[in-house]
Amino acid sequence: MTTITDQPTPAHVSAPDGERKVLLLKPRGFCAGVVRAVDIVRIALETFGAPIYVRKEIVHNRFVVNELAEKGAIFVEDIDQVPEGSRVIYSAHGVSPAVRQQSKDRNLRVIDATCPLVTKVHVEAVKFARQGYSLVLIGHRDHEEIEGTLGEAPDVTTVVSSAAEVAALEVPDPNRVAYLTQTTLSLDEARDMIEALKKKFPNIVGPHSQDICYATENRQVAVKNVAHQADLVLVVGSNNSSNSNRLVEVSRNLGTKGYLIDNSKAIRPEWLEGVATVAVTAGASAPEVLVEDVVKYLGSKGFGSVEEVEVMPENVRFGLPPEIVQAIQAAPSSPVSA
Numbered sequence: 395m396t397t398i399t400d401q402p403t404p405a406h407v408s409a410p411d412g413e414r415k416v417l418l419l420k421p422r423g424f425c426a427g428v429v430r431a432v433d434i435v436r437i438a439l440e441t442f443g444a445p446i447y448v449r450k451e452i453v454h455n456r457f458v459v460n461e462l463a464e465k466g467a468i469f470v471e472d473i474d475q476v477p478e479g480s481r482v483i484y485s486a487h488g489v490s491p492a493v494r495q496q497s498k499d500r501n502l503r504v505i506d507a508t509c510p511l512v513t514k515v516h517v518e519a520v521k522f523a524r525q526g527y528s529l530v531l532i533g534h535r536d537h538e539e540i541e542g543t544l545g546e547a548p549d550v551t552t553v554v555s556s557a558a559e560v561a562a563l564e565v566p567d568p569n570r571v572a573y574l575t576q577t578t579l580s581l582d583e584a585r586d587m588i589e590a591l592k593k594k595f596p597n598i599v600g601p602h603s604q605d606i607c608y609a610t611e612n613r614q615v616a617v618k619n620v621a622h623q624a625d626l627v628l629v630v631g632s633n634n635s636s637n638s639n640r641l642v643e644v645s646r647n648l649g650t651k652g653y654l655i656d657n658s659k660a661i662r663p664e665w666l667e668g669v670a671t672v673a674v675t676a677g678a679s680a681p682e683v684l685v686e687d688v689v690k691y692l693g694s695k696g697f698g699s700v701e702e703v704e705v706m707p708e709n710v711r712f713g714l715p716p717e718i719v720q721a722i723q724a725a726p727s728s729p730v731s732a
């Protein structure tokens with residue numbers, strides 16, 4: 395049976411020249427925030443027992459969500475679907491203060507799986523709002539992360555997702571403007587929009603370090619480095635995964651065909667016609683088992699050699715939240731591991 399743990403895919407299988415090959419990009423797949431969020435649900439289920447409620451998809455990947463649902467996690471869209479007094483886990487994308495208040499009103503026992511890098515953006519939003527800035531939040535307004543961040547200072551925040559929206563922006567004081575970004579944007583698009591903001595508001599201020607997270611950046615840089623060596627880039631990820639969609643865009647912007655696939659079944663045979671080299675990567679919420687499945691499928695189609703191309707090392711890990719650490723400590727005989 396497959397599991398959502400990250401198992402290594404064979405690093406290098408060489409084959410004769412001229413054979414169709416796979417370039418397996420590294421880093422790819424699970425980031426530290428996703429590992430942490432999935433661990434939180436798994437440990438909560440093992441420690442407290444089912445059911446455990448999870449607000450929204452814990453991470454944007456169908457396979458991961460289905461597997462946790464099979465183990466007893468109940469995914470809900472809204473807090474009012476969680477029975478009073480129950481345990482609820484917030485997803486890696488974070489929640490607004492209004493959701494936190496709703497949970498309090500329903501006496502829910504909350505476990506927060508918000509990625510620490512999303513929390514960092516929330517903290518920045520609160521800080522800028524308190525200092526009297528108008529806040530420009532660059533991102534996709536229908537994304538859960540943006541809903542959560544926007545909720546920190548809704549009265550002073552405007553979400554923008556295009557240069558045209560930047561051009562149309564109006565603020566009370568153009569000398570008192572700050573910007574923040576979603577963590578999973580395209581580096582290139584975000585840079586262009588920040589430049590447009592700086593032109594429009596020369597005194598605009600931003601975060602100390604950029605909000606686009608290390609995992610989003612590293613996966614995009616890997617595609618940029620390798621796309622020119624490939625005829626096709628396949629990105630393993632679900633269609634609601636922002637960072638996965640951005641990887642496809644990066645490849646296409648470089649002139650290499652790219653497709654987002656949930657798994658090997660989504661690969662259309664015509665995509666492989668006339669293709670000698672396929673680069674394979676995975677969004678930050680896609681488990682390695684799905685990458686293995688894709689590599690195996692490509693092997694059956696004549697892509698006999700697999701070369702792992704490590705563009706940069708990645709060794710980030712995040713600690714578990716106190717609610718989970720305490721639960722583990724309170725149940726020392728439990729077979730869970732952090």
Ligand code: SF4
Pocket residue numbers: 425426427428486509510511512577578607608609610637678
């Ligand atoms: S993609 Fe980035 S912000 Fe999102 S969970 Fe992963 S590390 Fe955190």
